[in-house]
Amino acid sequence: MxxxxxxxxxxxxxxxxxxxxxxxxxxxxxxxxxxxxxxxxxxxxxxxxxxxxxxxxxxxxxxxxxxxxxxxxxxxxxxxxxxxxxxxxxxxxxxxxxxxxxxxxxxxxxxxxxxxxxxxxxxxxxxxxxxxxxxxxxxxxxxxxxxxxxxxxxxxxxxxxxxSGMGATAKLALNLLMGVQMLALTEAIVFGERAGLDRAALIKLIAAGGYSSPMMKFKAGAMARRAFEKPDFRLKLMRKDLGLVLAQTQRLGVPMPTTAASYDWLTAATNAGLGEHDVAALLAYMEQISGLAHYPPPGEAAA
The missing domain is CATH 3.40.50.720 (NAD(P)-binding Rossmann-like Domain)
Structure with a gap:
């Protein structure tokens, strides 16, 4: 053996x-x-x-x-x-x-x-x-x-x-999907709540809907529980991975507009002290800049 x-x-x-x-x-x-x-x-x-x-x-x-x-x-x-x-x-x-x-x-x-x-x-x-x-x-x-x-x-x-390199390439392509879905998920929750929807009801609809993926359902649950401080996937590592994607696509001449936007928002959240938290903590950053300040920031790192 x-x-x-x-x-x-x-x-x-x-x-x-x-x-x-x-x-x-x-x-x-x-x-x-x-x-x-x-x-x-x-x-x-x-x-x-x-x-x-x-x-x-x-x-x-x-x-x-x-x-x-x-x-x-x-x-x-x-x-x-x-x-x-x-x-x-x-x-x-x-x-x-x-x-x-x-x-x-x-x-x-x-x-x-x-x-x-x-x-x-x-x-x-x-x-x-x-x-x-x-x-x-x-x-x-x-x-x-x-x-x-x-x-x-x-x-x-x-x-x-x-x-060699093809496994790494596939991983970046698939992590790209996670990164852009996280930004879309946070935007949907913040928009819905600011427009008057109950957050819990909205998250339940998202998780059960045909627009959701297994990853989005999993992270929607983490957002509902505000389970940010025991990371399954650290926010700063998601940012790192999208940075690797962008470095590759710049070399290849491939436009990546949604990936670039997600990278920028993950960078802002990292700079706000959320890098060591789960990537679901992107929601906490979006709350603070969207007028949902009654939600407490997660952990001392965000304080």
């Missing part, structure tokens, strides 16, 4: 590592904030002190991290993964990154005798814990085939989209 190292134990990474343990896979974990790994240690994981210690002897290393800079640091920096990872092992980066970073990552890993794929994920933390994620993968055929047994406990769907 393949040894698995998991680097990055946020909501998604922690859920996936827990699922692998429940499936009987041996897992060594590392997180920069060590306390996040302690619950997994009680589930049977080995908690490593460094990325290098986690990777020693692994056949597969998963990285689930916020930015490409952190991925690079934990793979190639001091006490990084490549210092101890056996030759021929696979690094599957689950992070949302630029396609060119995914391509360069594969090339750099090849130079150290390792294999790399961009194995991007669709789903939320509950999907991760339940093994109901969808994987969009870019990489060589043989590498994806080797990685598949480690993905199977986590996935309801595994789609190989082509060479």
């Amino acid at each position: 393949a040894g698995i190292a998991f680097i990055g134990l946020g909501a998604m990474g922690g859920g996936m590592a827990s699922r692998l343990l429940a499936a009987g896979r041996p897992v060594t974990v590392y997180n920069r904030t060590r306390s996040r790994g302690e619950a997994l240690e009680s589930e049977g994981a080995v908690l490593a002190a460094t990325p290098a210690a986690a990777a020693a002897g692994a056949d597969v290393v998963f990285t689930s991290l916020a930015t490409s800079e952190v991925v690079e640091q934990l793979l190639f920096g001091p006490d990084g993964v490549v210092e101890t990872l056996p030759s021929g092992a696979i690094v599957a980066d689950l992070s949302t990154v630029a396609p060119e970073f995914a391509q360069s990552l594969r090339s750099r890993l090849a130079e150290t005798g390792h294999r790399g794929v961009d194995a991007c994920v669709l789903g939320n933390a509950q999907h991760a814990r339940d093994g109901e994620l969808r994987f969009m993968i870019g990489g060589a055929d043989a590498d994806v085939e080797s990685l598949t047994p480690a993905l199977e406990p986590l996935a309801k769907e595994i789609v190989h989209l082509g060479p």
Whole structure:
């Protein structure tokens, strides 16, 4: 049975590592904030002190991290993964990154005798814990085939989209949809309430209507509960992802008017102190600038 190292134990990474343990896979974990790994240690994981210690002897290393800079640091920096990872092992980066970073990552890993794929994920933390994620993968055929047994406990769907960078591209295209829907959802709620509709009734209509998507229904519920301070998807990361989309589309010469507008509003909300909150907190920013000031801002960061 393949040894698995998991680097990055946020909501998604922690859920996936827990699922692998429940499936009987041996897992060594590392997180920069060590306390996040302690619950997994009680589930049977080995908690490593460094990325290098986690990777020693692994056949597969998963990285689930916020930015490409952190991925690079934990793979190639001091006490990084490549210092101890056996030759021929696979690094599957689950992070949302630029396609060119995914391509360069594969090339750099090849130079150290390792294999790399961009194995991007669709789903939320509950999907991760339940093994109901969808994987969009870019990489060589043989590498994806080797990685598949480690993905199977986590996935309801595994789609190989082509060479390195294609998984990252697909993830950005789909996250674009989330970003623009979040802005539309907040606008609909604020407009309806300012025009005299009861907010709870309006949110119920939106969530049940044919215009809604599963994601919109999920986030409408978070808005109804004002569940902003335990993020399922941090607002600043949504902004980051749309920024990556815009960088790609500027290079390709593709106009992205709704994406650009969503990016600007997410930037404004981040600058207002809501970046660490769930992306549903975009509603709180729109409330404050739309005359709905009777709603309290979430948390100290917004104060």
